[in-house]
Amino acid sequence: MLFGRHINKYYLKYGIFFLLGLAALIVVDWIQLEIPGIIGFIIDGLESKTIVKEEIATSVKNIAIFGLIIVGGRFLWRIFIFGASWRVDFDLRNKMFKHAEKLSQTYYSEKKSGGLMALFINDLNAIRMAFGPGLLMLFDIVVLGILAFYRMYTLDPMITYFAAIPLVLIAIMATYISKITGKKFKARQQAFEDLSDFTQENFYGISVIKAFVNEVREIKAFSKINKINQEKNVSYIRASTFLHVGVEMFINIIRVIMLGFGALLVYRTMDQSVVFTVGDLTKYIAYFGMLIWPMMAVGRLINMKAQAKASLDRVSAFLDAEIEITDDREVINVEKIEGKVTFNNLSFAYPKTEKEVLKNIDFVIEKGQTVGIIGRTGSGKTTIVDLMLRLYNLKTCELLIDDYDIMKLPIKTIRDAIGYVPQENFIFSDVIKNNISFSQDDPDPELIRQMAIYSDIHENIIDFPNQYETMVGERGVTLSGGQKQRISIARALLKNPQILIMDDSFSAVDTKTEEQVINNLRELRKGKTTIIIAHRISTIKNADQIIFIENGRIMAKGTHNELLNTCELYRNMVIHQRLESELEAEVE
Numbered sequence: 001m002l003f004g005r006h007i008n009k010y011y012l013k014y015g016i017f018f019l020l021g022l023a024a025l026i027v028v029d030w031i032q033l034e035i036p037g038i039i040g041f042i043i044d045g046l047e048s049k050t051i052v053k054e055e056i057a058t059s060v061k062n063i064a065i066f067g068l069i070i071v072g073g074r075f076l077w078r079i080f081i082f083g084a085s086w087r088v089d090f091d092l093r094n095k096m097f098k099h100a101e102k103l104s105q106t107y108y109s110e111k112k113s114g115g116l117m118a119l120f121i122n123d124l125n126a127i128r129m130a131f132g133p134g135l136l137m138l139f140d141i142v143v144l145g146i147l148a149f150y151r152m153y154t155l156d157p158m159i160t161y162f163a164a165i166p167l168v169l170i171a172i173m174a175t176y177i178s179k180i181t182g183k184k185f186k187a188r189q190q191a192f193e194d195l196s197d198f199t200q201e202n203f204y205g206i207s208v209i210k211a212f213v214n215e216v217r218e219i220k221a222f223s224k225i226n227k228i229n230q231e232k233n234v235s236y237i238r239a240s241t242f243l244h245v246g247v248e249m250f251i252n253i254i255r256v257i258m259l260g261f262g263a264l265l266v267y268r269t270m271d272q273s274v275v276f277t278v279g280d281l282t283k284y285i286a287y288f289g290m291l292i293w294p295m296m297a298v299g300r301l302i303n304m305k306a307q308a309k310a311s312l313d314r315v316s317a318f319l320d321a322e323i324e325i326t327d328d329r330e331v332i333n334v335e336k337i338e339g340k341v342t343f344n345n346l347s348f349a350y351p352k353t354e355k356e357v358l359k360n361i362d363f364v365i366e367k368g369q370t371v372g373i374i375g376r377t378g379s380g381k382t383t384i385v386d387l388m389l390r391l392y393n394l395k396t397c398e399l400l401i402d403d404y405d406i407m408k409l410p411i412k413t414i415r416d417a418i419g420y421v422p423q424e425n426f427i428f429s430d431v432i433k434n435n436i437s438f439s440q441d442d443p444d445p446e447l448i449r450q451m452a453i454y455s456d457i458h459e460n461i462i463d464f465p466n467q468y469e470t471m472v473g474e475r476g477v478t479l480s481g482g483q484k485q486r487i488s489i490a491r492a493l494l495k496n497p498q499i500l501i502m503d504d505s506f507s508a509v510d511t512k513t514e515e516q517v518i519n520n521l522r523e524l525r526k527g528k529t530t531i532i533i534a535h536r537i538s539t540i541k542n543a544d545q546i547i548f549i550e551n552g553r554i555m556a557k558g559t560h561n562e563l564l565n566t567c568e569l570y571r572n573m574v575i576h577q578r579l580e581s582e583l584e585a586e587v588e
Helices: 008-013 015-048 053-102 105-110 113-155 157-204 206-211 215-270 278-319 381-388 411-416 432-436 445-454 458-463 481-494 511-524 560-566 568-587
Strands: 341-349 356-365 370-375 399-401 418-421 499-503 529-534 545-550 553-558
Touching: 008 015, 008 053, 015 053, 015 113, 015 278, 053 113, 053 278, 113 157, 113 278, 157 206, 157 215, 157 278, 215 278, 341 381, 356 381, 356 545, 356 553, 370 381, 381 399, 381 499, 381 529, 411 418, 418 481, 432 445, 432 481, 445 458, 445 481, 445 511, 481 499, 481 511, 545 560, 545 568, 553 560, 553 568, 560 568
Parallel strands: 370 529, 370 545, 418 499, 499 529
Antiparallel strands: 341 356, 341 399, 545 553
16 A cells, blocks of 8 residues: 555545445455365365265356356456546646646746656556555455465465465565665656656757757757666566566465475375365365465565655655745735736845846836836846746835735735736647637637737638637647737737736737737726836837836836936937838838
């Protein structure tokens, strides 16, 4: 059996299923042991010519009835025990996914998706096997093994004593080898994780690999990782096979001992020096045949338990990973977020680093304002967005929403009030309408269409054969960069948030489309706060307020005209972008 803080409760939760399954298993094992007695009775009767036809018919009838009971019992224990193991798998996977949704950005920046997928697939499967076949084998070893051994002992203690010696050796060998197989299983899982990471990353970056003509190099790299995976698997199988072969060897030793002594006893019975009939030998052989499975199962069970324990350690480490972003104990519940945002001399460094990426950020966004944030790449613009979404913890009162400390507000309340268009537009492998309506369970089709119009993507969508029912492929592979951006904008607009954050959301669209969408936003977002992060001045020049950031500091804030007069860096950026636009126009 497998025990651990995260799984012990399932023995209680599904205890009734396990108990019913084990009850069926005990009945099956007990009935199985009755059949050799009947067969032995028939053989002895035939040999001594004392059995009559009616007794043979009754015996055969009883064997048939027992056979039907065994079939029914095996069906029941499979339903109950294996069914319970799948229920444990279901619950544990849900628990893991729920925990995964709560883990912070820091955790995912340190872990690879391939390794996490290995937890949800290979490791969970190993744990499920321990709850299903593993639990079954354990009780079969105990129940069938003890009962069969007892029946053998009652027939002849001496043979049974000699047969027990190899059983002890099996237990010692299996215990030693299980420690080795446990370590090798961990190494095998790690190799699979590395292979999964490499493969997944290559599939996502296949266009880059082709563009740089690096297929041969990547094939060689894959072959190297795959070779390590093969070696770890072979090493694990070698140790596992050694255990199974060792068990089989000892079983054959027992069989030789049993047949030799049994035949001797039957021979001595003929001399009337001891009573051990051919029927007794037949029963003894049948009992031993039933004992073979429990003995073989010992090695499998130890091997399975070692795998499950290694997998449980990995899953437990995942479930024990700290949830860093949580609600404060003294949370402030507000009915509605209005949209005022205050950065109060905020400085921020990412977890486990000392370098501050934001330094003394201080500005106010009033409810209903449209604010542009601009600066060069790496200046800290996206970090500001991450902090507003409460993806990281802050010091007290460094960031306020509606004059409430963001650390005191419920996380759900904050995120419900914010619509977000990320810099890297993520499109789900689904139809277009479901991507746009991601924030709602039962959206109005007309509302989806209206938001697509506001985002200037409607005309593109209706050109597709299936229009809004078009499947976009994995991560929106069938869409262009500009189409992905505009679908992301439509998705955020349909949420109708009090605060809309657009992080470089027009980088993949032309200036005409950009202007059209911004004009639509101005009409749609009246009275609501909109924050636009951009690289192009044209995107935010009409904003109520522009925040210019350089190296994590606010260099200037004000309207477009005010910054032209007061900030040389901003003025130089305007001139530089204007020249670029003129050059592009001449080329066209």
